[in-house]
Amino acid sequence: MPITAHLPTQVSPPQFALSPALPHQIGGAEVWAFPVLPDQEGLLLGPGADEASEALGIDLLAALDAARATGRTGEVTSIPVTSSDANHEVSLVLLVGVGEGTVTDFRRAGAAVARATKDRASVVTSLAAIAPDEGLGALVVGAMLGSFAFHWRSTGPRERPVARIVLAGVSDDGADDALARAIALGGAGWRSRALAMVPANLKTPSWLAEQAVEVGEAAGLEVTVWDEERLRAEGFGGILAVGGGSAHRPRLIRMDYTPRGATKRMPTVVLVGKGITFDTGGLDIKPSEGMLTMKRDMSGGGAVIAAMAALRDVDCPVRVIGLVPAAENAISGSAMRPGDVVTHFGGRTSEVNNTDAEGRLVLADAMAYAVAELSPTVLVDIATLTGAMKVTLGQWTGGFFANDEVLAGHVESAAAASGENVWRMPLVTDYEDRVTSKIADGDNAAGGAGAITAALFLQHFAGDVPWAHIDFASAAESPAERHEWTAGPSGFGPRLLLTWLGSDDPLEGIA
Template sequence: MATTAQLPTQVSPPEFALSPALPHQIGGAEVWAFPVLPDPDGLLLGPGADEASEALGLDLLAALEAARATGRAGEVTSIPVAPLERSGEVSLVLLVGVGEGSVTDFRRAGAALARATKDRANVVTSLAAIAPDEGVSAVVVGAMLGSFAFHWRSTGPQERPVARIVLADISDDGADDELARALALGGAGWRARALATVPANLKTPAWLAEQAVEVGEAAGLDVTVWDEKRLAAEGFGGILAVGGGSVHPPRMIRMDYTPRGASKRMPTVVLVGKGITFDSGGLDIKPSESMLTMKRDMSGGGAVIAAMAALRDVGCPVRVIGLVPAAENAVSGSAMRPGDVITHFGGRTSEVNNTDAEGRLVLADAMAYAVSELSPTVLVDIATLTGAMKVALGQWTGGYFANDEVLAGHMESAAVDSGESLWRMPLVKDYEERVTSKIADGDNAAGGAGAITAALYLQHFAGDVPWAHIDFASAAESPSDRHEWTAGPSGFGPRLLLSWLGSEDPLAGIA
């Protein structure tokens, strides 16, 4: 069934530029922003603040003291500049805390700066000038993601991101490359968040596939889409069963990235992202309040699409194939039923004892296809898979499982570098009997220790391939604005994947 919904034009993230000059030396700024550092003898201000104080006739340190500022990361002290005190176009000075000065602190400071300058034309800041290694990237990524907005209003967006951010007092030779990488990371996070936020009356499996084709072509990827007929012909029983209750038929998306100069022997990483465009729970229907966020149950697929589109920009040195099994889990006379047995790609069977445990059914098909047809060196799946993960880890940390210690180490390092937190969970062999069916090869609804048993179910489809399973149902939704996260779908995942795949040797110790 064709959809008539049309997405309005959305806002764009800020533009960024680098300058070796101090803020007061750069014309046309509407806002100046300076870092604030805690110090045992009192707060310190970063580069250009003394010159700004003199130009404006203001005592910025006194203003901090009056505001009882602490300098903690993301704390913002706003100082309006009265018309008679203006220097050029400046009408506002922001003093932004950077805490202990870690990369995370600077990411949070960048996000706070972006929130404080919405609807402004131009801000010049020396925040990044005192940042540690990767600090320019942290400020940019934080500012980009802290600016995110989505709207579907007839009158247009209520507010817009600051149009331009100039990072002042930056003269490092590698800063341009760091900025380009930061734009790729932040842009991937923005894209994943946008895809997850689009309502399901537009975001059907076919629509999601169209977005993958569009961004894939722009990024120089080869993109293939399976429609429902090809899925049936090739035996993708899990995807077909999950999508069987919807008027919007399922799809599987394949995106291929090959680095320049690749040889036939180059190792291949396969990423698999859950693409459930809306999850009603099926016949085992969810309570109504639990459905409110289910337009973003394709967040794993969105993370894969966004990461694939940025691989070239981060210089990924290995071949990567992204797979997104996409379906809408709906209720109708053709929906899968509790007790049904489905046959996955490759022949393994699953007894469906809970239609709301649908994500693992579509992931299983794509993983089986990857192992059988793509000869992966490493297989990673990413999904908003289980509510149990949120019970285990709370709101802000995703969980991951791995059958290979070296790969687990790569995931841990990427989590630290990206700011997308992960905690390793155990593949407890004692629970294996819970995912065994009496009539089929597997049971999709083992219950108890739900995140672990879901991982054990999926492990059967990974074969002997080094494999990691990322379940970020715990981090898929931000209830409020917090640091670089904006209220709504978080867009978690692409920064993590790109930090790993954009490293010098993402398969070190494995291939």
């Protein structure tokens, strides 16, 4: 029997607080951070910087000049403090560029502050005091996600996030609500990223289901898990086929969110997230380098779990059901073979001509179940589905498809506001013949225009329901530290979903 893996205790995001006072008026801070704004006549420092210069006996503008700072977004000038007024414990001053001062600039500035203050006890910053509308929240999200870390070391984490960030000079009436919402968004991104980081010797389908039960119960959700026997009894042939080669049996996870005051007529959104806990490619095996990141092939499922857990925190006004078909695509004598035909929930059949195109097979089952049993007003699936999407859009932008113009507009607006960028792709009907099998209803290995044909395959399971398909294989992995993205799995998706579902009327124009 293999030794059971146990996840070590992980680091936590920073804690946040608001204060109307400026940094020099707040005691106990180890670091002060001030915004730097480019100006036609040079650089400007934000609120509290003049008072800090006087209190510390440091000419901060001269320090900027000596460092040849430009004020560009995320640029950090670090100024050690060797001695200071007895009333201050500050040992470091950070001057942080905010560029043009957009919401995106403040998200990136927050991440820059977080990276520059790791292993520190506290930082007080006046960045939020000059932030535009939505800028305070973006600053907090950036600081949270820029702080992210994951470890499995016997000696503990290599570094820790700054323990506390105080947003100084903030006295707006709505700041408390903005902060709470930002913590929910950033926390969902953190959770999604953490789930994707867990290696597959722990992260089996049953383990992922246990995490969904745990976070769902804490968030007041109803959580149901299908085991292999129930999946077989109810005809989830795609999930069973994909998970058939693994010793770790597949699961289907359902998470139900009902807002306060819900009525029977309240519309329902169904989210479906791909939950492949490891993908070898099956008998059409991947090359070894292609497997290195496949512990995160459940990132779509992780995004759904994380978003579902935060719906109440963003005051989502509609009923939402999250579905995560979870399986490990492994190799054994019981693995599905090229040429097999699987029967999905509801009866539609698929010829399996590529066992490495497994994600669409599990998504198809969950989508068919949603349409048949849940009467969704809107259906959205999210997945690391195709390498073709990365070829198409590169590293930092996800792709999406939609059969409804209004829904497409909602997705685009939420992406722009959240910082999780997507680009709409076409559902090219001329390619339909590529997803048609000679012996079954569909072919899972159309080839050519791979992201589009994968979407066309899935569209058959959406029926006439307004549907969007988000394929973020392009944005699922960050190769290096970049703004709020830390190296490794990106945890992409929850911020976009929550920005949409937490709006005043996420189904405006649809329901």
